[in-house]
Amino acid sequence: MGEGAAAGNGLSVCLRQDAPIPLDVTLACDRGEVLALVGPSGAGKSTVLRAIAGLHRAQAGRIVCGGASWFDSGAGTFVPPHRRAVGVVFQSYALFPHMTALGNVEAAMLHLPRGERRRRARELFDLVHLAGFEARRPAELSGGQQQRVAVARALAREPSVLLLDEPFSAVDKATRGKLYRELAEMRRLLAVPIVLVTHDFDEAARLADRMCLLDGGRVVQAGTPHEILARPATVEAARLVDLKNLFEGRIAAHEPGATWIDWAGRSLAVTPPRPDLAVGSAVAWAVPSTQVILHRGDAGADEEKHGNLCDGVVAEVAALSEATSIVVALGSDPGHGLAMTVPAHYARRTGLAAGTAVTIAIRPEGIHLMALGPDR
Amino acid sequence: MDWIALGLSLRLGALTVLILLPVGIGLGRLLAYRSFPGKGIVEAALALPLVLPPTVVGYYLLVAFGGASPLGQAFQALFGRGLVFTFEGLLAASVLVNLPFAIQPMQRAFEAIPRDVREAASVSGMSPRQVLARIDLPLAWPGIVTGLVLAFAHTLGEFGVVLMVGGSISGETRTVAIAIYDRVQAFDNAAAALMSLTLLMLSLAALGLTYALSSRIGRRHG
Numbered sequence: 001m002g003e004g005a006a007a008g009n010g011l012s013v014c015l016r017q018d019a020p021i022p023l024d025v026t027l028a029c030d031r032g033e034v035l036a037l038v039g040p041s042g043a044g045k046s047t048v049l050r051a052i053a054g055l056h057r058a059q060a061g062r063i064v065c066g067g068a069s070w071f072d073s074g075a076g077t078f079v080p081p082h083r084r085a086v087g088v089v090f091q092s093y094a095l096f097p098h099m100t101a102l103g104n105v106e107a108a109m110l111h112l113p114r115g116e117r118r119r120r121a122r123e124l125f126d127l128v129h130l131a132g133f134e135a136r137r138p139a140e141l142s143g144g145q146q147q148r149v150a151v152a153r154a155l156a157r158e159p160s161v162l163l164l165d166e167p168f169s170a171v172d173k174a175t176r177g178k179l180y181r182e183l184a185e186m187r188r189l190l191a192v193p194i195v196l197v198t199h200d201f202d203e204a205a206r207l208a209d210r211m212c213l214l215d216g217g218r219v220v221q222a223g224t225p226h227e228i229l230a231r232p233a234t235v236e237a238a239r240l241v242d243l244k245n246l247f248e249g250r251i252a253a254h255e256p257g258a259t260w261i262d263w264a265g266r267s268l269a270v271t272p273p274r275p276d277l278a279v280g281s282a283v284a285w286a287v288p289s290t291q292v293i294l295h296r297g298d299a300g301a302d303e304e305k306h307g308n309l310c311d312g313v314v315a316e317v318a319a320l321s322e323a324t325s326i327v328v329a330l331g332s333d334p335g336h337g338l339a340m341t342v343p344a345h346y347a348r349r350t351g352l353a354a355g356t357a358v359t360i361a362i363r364p365e366g367i368h369l370m371a372l373g374p375d376r
Numbered sequence: 377m378d379w380i381a382l383g384l385s386l387r388l389g390a391l392t393v394l395i396l397l398p399v400g401i402g403l404g405r406l407l408a409y410r411s412f413p414g415k416g417i418v419e420a421a422l423a424l425p426l427v428l429p430p431t432v433v434g435y436y437l438l439v440a441f442g443g444a445s446p447l448g449q450a451f452q453a454l455f456g457r458g459l460v461f462t463f464e465g466l467l468a469a470s471v472l473v474n475l476p477f478a479i480q481p482m483q484r485a486f487e488a489i490p491r492d493v494r495e496a497a498s499v500s501g502m503s504p505r506q507v508l509a510r511i512d513l514p515l516a517w518p519g520i521v522t523g524l525v526l527a528f529a530h531t532l533g534e535f536g537v538v539l540m541v542g543g544s545i546s547g548e549t550r551t552v553a554i555a556i557y558d559r560v561q562a563f564d565n566a567a568a569a570l571m572s573l574t575l576l577m578l579s580l581a582a583l584g585l586t587y588a589l590s591s592r593i594g595r596r597h598g
Binding site: 053054055080081082084086087088090091092094095096097098107108109110111153156157 | 490492493495496497498499500501502503504506510511514515
C-alpha cells in the first residue's frame with residue numbers, strides 16, 4: 001500500500017505514543033487516493049488526523065507529506081500547523097463566525113497576493129456550488145452550506161493533503177447523499193491524498209479506496225473497504241466492523257474442493273479450501289447476510305447448487321425501507337440465529353412472518369474463516 | 377469641586393487601563409488557552425484583590441514599595457523618587473489591584489472562542505500573531521473592553537489602597553474618592569455631594585456599557 005507515498009508524492013505517517021492515548025500507527029496515502037480511518041470512538045482516528053495537521057505532537061514518529069518532512073521525532077523536526085500545507089474540514093466545520101462565507105475562504109489564502117484572493121475564492125465558491133452565498137455569515141447558512149464553505153476553505157490553502165474529520169456527521173441524510181457525490185466528483189480534480197475519519201462503514205466503503213481499521217490506537221487491519229468488510233483478517237476486526245453472522249466452529253476435514261467445518265452439530269462446506277487451518281482447530285466463521293439464501297420450506301432446493309442447507313424457523317422480521325431483514329433460528333440455541341435480508345416485495349408476497357418454517361442455504365463461497373487462538 | 381483631584385483620578389484611570397490592556401490580553405489568553413502546573417494558584421492570587429480588604433492589600437503594597445524594600449530601593453535608585461506617596465507608586469498599586477477586574481472578563485471572552493475555530497485558523501495558515509489579530513481580538517473584544525471599563529471605573533472609586541500607598545497629597549496622590557472623604561471631614565457637604573454625584577454617574581455609565589457588551593458576547597457565541 002501507498003508505494004507512491006514512500007516515493008515522496010503522497011503522505012506517509014508513523015506515530016507512536018503512550019499518552020494521552022496510546023498510539024502505534026503506520027499508514028500511507030497516495031496522491032488522489034482516499035484513505036478512510038475507521039474505528040470505534042476513542043480508537044485514535046482523530047488523534048492521527050490532528051497529528052497530521054500539526055495540532056497534536058506525538059511522542060515519537062515521522063510524518064512526510066509531498067516530500068516535505070513535517071514531523072520527525074528523531075531529527076527533532078516539528079513543523080507548526082500554519083506552515084504545513086494542510087486542508088482540514090472539521091466535524092463542526094469551525095467556521096470563523098465573525099467573517100462572511102467569502103471572508104472565511106479568503107482568510108485561508110494568506111499565501112496569495114491580496115488582489116488574487118477574491119478571484120480565487122469566487123472560483124472555489126463555484127466549485128462547491130455555493131455561488132450567491134458569499135456575503136452570508138456562517139450563522140445564516142444551513143449545515144450543508146456550512147460544510148461546503150468549510151471544504152472551500154480547506155482547499156483555499158492549496159493543500160498537499162486534505163483531512164476530513166467526520167465531515168458528514170452533522171448533516172441530514174438527503175444532504176449527505178448529495179455531498180458524497182460532490183466529494184467523489186471533487187477528488188477527481190484534486191491530486192492530493194485525502195484522509196477521511198469516519199465511524200460509518202458504509203460511508204468508508206462508498207468514498208474510500210483504502211480503509212484503515214483502528215482500535216485502541218493500533219491498526220487492526222488495512223486494505224480495501226471490500227476486503228475488510230467482507231473478509232476481516234481477525235475476529236477482532238470482524239467484531240469492529242460489526243459483521244453479522246459471526247460464529248465459532250471447528251475444522252473437520254480438508255478435501256480438494258472444500259474445507260469442512262463442524263458447527264453446532266452440522267457440517268458446512270467452505271470454498272475455496274483453507275488448508276492453512278489445521279484439522280481440529282477452533283475457527284471463527286462469518287457469512288455476509290447477502291450470502292444466505294432463503295427457501296420456503298420446500299425441500300426441493302438443490303444442495304448441489306447452493307450447498308449447506310439448514311432447516312430453521314423465522315425468529316424475527318424487520319421491514320426496512322427497501323429490504324426486509326430477517327433472523328432464522330437454527331435449532332433451539334438462540335445464539336445460532338442467522339441474519340439475512342430479502343427484498344421487501346418478496347417478504348410481502350410470501351407472507352413471511354415469525355414462526356414460518358424455512359430452509360436456508362449458506363453459500364460455501366460466502367463463508368469466511370478466521371483462525372482463533374489455540375486456547376479456545 | 378476638586379478639579380485637580382478629578383484630573384488626577386482620570387489620569388490614573390487612563391494610565392492604569394493603558395498598562396492593563398496588553399497585560400490583560402497576555403495573561404487572559406495564557407489562562408484561557410494553556411494549562412500549566414500551579415495555574416489554580418496563579419488564578420487565585422490574581423483574584424485576591426477582589427476579596428481582601430483594601431487596607432490589607434494597601435498594607436502589603438506599602439511594605440513592598442517602601443524604602444526598606446528591594447523594590448522601593450531599586451525604584452529610588454533608578455528614578456530618584458520613591459514608590460510610596462508618589463503618583464508612580466499609586467499607578468503601580470492601581471495596576472496590581474485592578475488585575476482581576478481586567479483579566480477575568482478577558483479570560484472568559486477568550487475561553488468562549490471554540491478551540492476548533494482557533495485550530496482552523498492555524499491550519500488555514502495563520503501564524504500565532506495572525507490568529508491573535510484576526511480571530512482572538514475580533515471575537516473577544518467585548519470582553520476586553522468590559523475588562524478595561526471595569527478597571528477604569530474601579531480605579532476612580534478605589535479608596536483604601538490609595539490612602540495606604542498614596543496618602544492625600546494634592547496633585548500627586550489625592551484622587552476624587554479621597555477628596556470626597558476630605559470634604560466630608562471639613563463639613564463641605566456641597567463639594568462632597570457634587571463629587572459623589574460625578575463618581576456615581578461615571579460608574580453607572582461604565583457598568584451600563586459592560587452589561588451591554590456582555591450581552592453582545594452572549595449573542596455572538598450563543
